[in-house]
Amino acid sequence: MVEKKNIKGFPRVKVIKPSGKIDRSNYQQFYLEAIAFVEELTTNLNHLPIYLIIDLQDIKVIDGTGLGALIKLLKELRKDGSRLALCSVSPNIETMLKLTATYNIFNVLATKRDLLSKLKHSQSNPANPAIVRRNNPPTMVKPPQQFQPLTS
Incomplete structure (x- = not known):
């Protein structure tokens, strides 16, 4: 169900490419295959x-x-500092992500290709230690203001 790929020149960047659908019938299989792949990779990379x-x-x-x-x-990837990106998202799936x-x-x-260009840029810019910056950071929420009691 899941094709696994390496990215030449980026040993810590891996691609999984599922096919068909991810729904009730196979979500557990997808997750188990993906997490097994991640665990194997992090073990081989000394837990870096x-x-x-996910293409x-x-x-x-x-x-x-x-x-x-x-x-x-x-969530599982974030526990050890790893990251996850989605690419080649169809308009229908993008709409679902936005609606939810x-x-x-x-x-x-x-x-x-967009990710690879960001990776190359981050490697050439020593001031940017991040692997890739988010392209759509969440909006900042202002803290609630203190209300003054009304005086008459």
Whole structure:
């Protein structure tokens, strides 16, 4: 169900490319395959953080359970400082991510090429230690203001 790829020149960046759909019928299989791949990679890399790209080009449908699997995978990756990005997201899936207010928790990129250009830029810029900056940071929420009591 999940194709796994390496990115030449970036040993800590890996791609998984699921196909078909991620829904009730297979979300557990998708998650287990993805997390097993991540665990194998981090073990081979002496537990250094990785950057996992999920290429959704061949995914036509993601339902709520599939979205839950993506969020669970994101949380698991963040525990050790690893990151996750989604790329090649179809308009329907992008709309679903926005409607469920989950678009901003993922680093969503148009293509793998966009990510690679950001990776190359971050490597050439020593002032930018991040692997990749988010392209859509969440909006800042202002703290509640203190209200003064009304006096008459």
